[in-house]
Amino acid sequence: MWSALALTTLLPLAIAINVPQTYINTAIARTIELGGLTTQITTQYNIKPLDNSPGEYHLALAGENDFEPAWWEVSLGGKKLEGRLLDESPPTVAIQLGKTKKDEVITLSLTQVLAHTSTPLPAEIEQRDSQYLVWNTNSTYVDSWYPTDVERVKIRAPHPSILSYSSVPETYTRDNTITKSGGTLTLGPFHSLPPTLGTSQNKIAEQKPFSVHYETKDPVIGIRNLQRSAEVSHWGANLNIQDYIELVNEGPKLKGHFSRLAHQQSKFHASVPAQILTGFTLKLPPTAHSPYYYDYIGNVSTSHFRQGSTPATVQKNKKVRTSPRIVEGTLELKPRYPILGGWNYSFTVGYDIPLGDVLKTDNEKNRKVLAVPFLTGLKDVVVDNAELKVILPEGASDVQVYTPFAVDSIEHSIHKTYLDTTGRYAITLKKTQSTENHAQNVYVTYHYPLSAQLQKPLTIASLVGSLFLLGMGLRRVNYSIEKK
């Protein structure tokens, strides 16, 4: 397998991979949930090996010339499967299915999140107009390296009003091509579909682009930049999380100008147009406390925080809550001004978490294990550039990072802040195109001896002490030019 990997990396990319036709898809059912900036796709593959030792199953994540989805996961019977992503176009995962027999049907399921697949149409609307998006894909059929017996694709729009959609060629359909019921479109079923990918030796089904023009009732929000810094303090037993967020309303741009009068009237009638973002809610960890919310010119007073609770905290002060569940903290944020189409708003949000909740000590190896959430998920929001900077306490050494997904870069650096002498160890992780699904913990392990913990108090104490000594000495010197 290593040689195969080496071979694929060595070979020029122009030569497409040759996938041995050892499998057949007996049925594929795909559901596409349209949203604002993201599209959720879940696909069920019923596959059947044609051979007793069929090797890896090649699962195509996207069509020819398409990019890898922002997020994907393959699972078999509810268990997550690790795949090997090939360095090829189209993006493909090679999956080891273990021991399989001939004609045994296996059900794989693939979850994908695509980013920036919908664009506003019309691109400019007036303040009170409703907003429509058009969703485009290059693949009408599910991309696959193997032939498929039956295939069905469902597209669900967030709202029943679908203005238009493109047509599907009747090549593989028997009775109906597209059925529309409410906000759901069903394509197919398609029968006896040849593989859509592969070398030209086989018969290949030709992919056609497909688009849906639909209405959405939620503002289309994108985050251009998210810079999170997580600062660990062992003395304060605290993990401070601070996010700098550059938010953009990616919906149709505002035509003309914003009228406060119209906005207040629509608020009065409780019919604020869908494109306007007036506030949003962040889910914080249950024990998060002391949140703050400010922007470049100061504190934003319009926020509300409801602290979460865990069973442990409930036991401590029973008066507050009675439910023994874990309740997440909620931070309701209201921007300074309503964010209309095309408007920007950048701000900073931060909060503290007790260190005990996110830091564990591995006593055997004498190491600390820290869990830092990569980002705070917002539904249907794509973060174009996410950055996480974990700042460890001064004196931490032997640092290792474990990420739950691949990131673009990991940098190690030194960060100097409050009264540091040698500086703190900092790790910067960067990733493009993150979604709600990337709101997972990044684990950092490090060695942190007691001497490092005492470093700062001792340094400062000795410095201040020597200053006093110096003062005492200088006080006893006579500076007078004349001798007394």
Place this chain on the structure above:
Amino acid sequence: MAPKAKSPPGTPLKTTPLSTPLPRKASADILSKSSLAVDDETLPSGNTTLKVRKLAYPLPTHISPTTINNTESLLRFIILALICGAAIGSRLFAVIRFESVIHEFDPWFNYRASKVLVNEGFYEFWNWFDPTAWYPLGRTVGTTLYPGLMVTAGLIWHFLRLINMPVDIRNVCVMLAPGFAGLTAWTTYLFTTEMSTPSAGLLAAAFIGIAPGYISRSVAGSYDNEAIAIFLLMGAFYSWIKAMKTGSALWGMVTALFYGWMVAAWGGYVFITNMIPLHAFVLILMGRFNNRLYTAYSSWYVIGTISSMQVPFVEFLPIRTSEHMAALGVFGLLQLIAFVEIVRRLVPGKQFQLLLRAFVVLVFVISFAALVVLTFSGWIAPFAGRFYSLWDTGYAKVHMPIIASVSEHQPTAWPSFFFDLEMLIFFFPAGVFWCFKELRDEQIFIIIYATLSAYFAGVMVRLMLVITPVVCVAAAIAFSKLLEAYIDPVIPESEEELEEATAHQPMSKAKAKKIAAAQQNKSEFNFTGILGGKGEKGVFGLDTRFAVVSVLSLFLFLFVYHCTWVTSSAYSSPSVVLASRNPDGSQNIIDDFREAYYWIRQNTEKDSVVMSWWDYGYQIAGMADRPTLVDNNTWNNTHIATVGKAMSSNEDAAYPILRKHDVDYVLVIFGGLLGYSGDDINKFLWMVRIAQGEWPDEVQEHNYFTQRGEYAVDERATPTMKNSLMYKMSYYRFHELFGGHPAQDRVRGQQIPSTGIQLDTLDEAFTSENWIVRIYKVKKEDPIGRELKAVSSFEGGKKLKKSASSSNAALASGAGGGRKSRPNM
């Protein structure tokens, strides 16, 4: 007194009496020599007493003087530290109530300049040309500001960075004023200690720490020149007194350094420039010239002037303007006198001395005449306009409406003296009186300072700040004298007892001495009672002491209460953020200014030019980061008048002005919905007046008043008013908000007519939540060359009629195709 003067034979009468009326040290010396003295040193006031003293209340005995001294200095240190803490703490209302935010208008510019300093370095700051201010002229900021404040903040910031304390520059700026207020308390303590006793010093420090007159300019977030200036003022005065008393060139140099820092920090440095020479001059006139004065003054003047000339904004002013001539003149006079003194010492002969005196007077007169000639020939600039307005309070209103339009340049109302200084204003004359009574060199300083600043404070509200320190010092002196007299436990002897004592103890040196002193004083003017300060006169009973001391303490408590209340209610509003109460009592924060400024910052083109009245210029530059036409640095009257004209003219006349200045957005402040009284309609008359000053034919104030002379915005408003750009922008679509009900303007309490206002040349771009800030976008010329009025009536579906607009507008918009469009848009 006469009977007491009967001294027994053998008493050494020829002992020279003490010349200064502070017999404490001398008498203590005598007492310690005599075996009769017991524990006199324990008393802070140290009045001369005899062995057999009656005490109103018992004092602990058998405490060694060293212990007492050490305890005293420790207590003094602790008290001073607590005073500094209180001074800082009472300035934090705004931070605790709102947040760490820069206040008001000017501080926003200072903050912005500080950011340039720390982000781009000192030389960039020094040479900073700001193209975004006074568009399209720009402003050479580096040479038109007092850099002291920013440099101070920058140094603190760099120091904190050096010890790895990366504090945001904003927090340094916000906390600078409270921090320096703590230092001011400390320097005031030192200054007052020089004048009187350390206990008076502590009182003065406590007073200045919490006096509202000073707090009004130095709350956290009020990042303005005054924030550090009062510290520098007191520092300079303290070191001047020190230099004058010791004759040390070192202290003279310290004075000069404080002065140099002050020049770099605040335009009010002219006060020191005139105060110190005046003090020296008065001392000379009183015949108190000596070498110490000569050394102190000369070292201060030379080093101070050179250091002040390092500030680009000041440069050659110290030798070219009238305000600085007094210092130069006194410097020259001192040289002459010193020269004459030397010659007189060497050359005896009365006639020669007379000649020399004549010479001094002649030189003085000639140089004064030269000064006058130079001033009139224009080589030395006459006094600046603001300076004249100090003498003639009506001057500014006639000649400089911009200066007169600023509320802090108005004459002070009488209640504000009490509001800002409370009981101190009553104790202040008493303290000055005490200074008169002792009249040492340094106390003359207090007298001059008190006289001058009392006048200035009456002329301009802003200068309340200058009087506050001297009021605190003088009041503290009076207060501590009172307290000393009434806390002192010694009961004076009644006359019979005294005579008895004289008879029984003929050998008491101390007593004899005192009697001798009393005899000596007999010829002078003497006060009776406690004002006389003599030992045998004083307070008898414990009840009197208790009554007076408790009333004084009550005064002090009320003072603290008053100061806290004033600070909390009047001086701690950032004015960028407004607070109100919800019906349920919770605080509701009105944040319209920042909402609008942040909207501009985030959602307009980076080079959009924003036009607003000059009050908001610094805030727009600081928070919205966009070019502005005019700002709070009101250096160009014409430019401000242009904006005033655009605001007060009708659309046809205003549009060409807007287009010629590349204005993209116009911002107005409108308080009618919320009842925010500091809005543009209320400032409108000043815009009209300032515009009228430049274009008396086009803008006339009387056109904005109704026939009956009222300033109305309702039905009665004149057509000129109703058609003015300001009126239209303020009330555009306002009546629609009331859904058919009469539209009420809550500031002026008038009903706005519900006839719709039509704007042809502007589009409403943004209005903040409570309608306080309204932003309009200026339309570009119509692409096919129509007039904008015609365009809007065409789009409104009306019949196109021949519009009778002024030829002015036709020129501007009709020739739209031929006009040069803006290069970078």
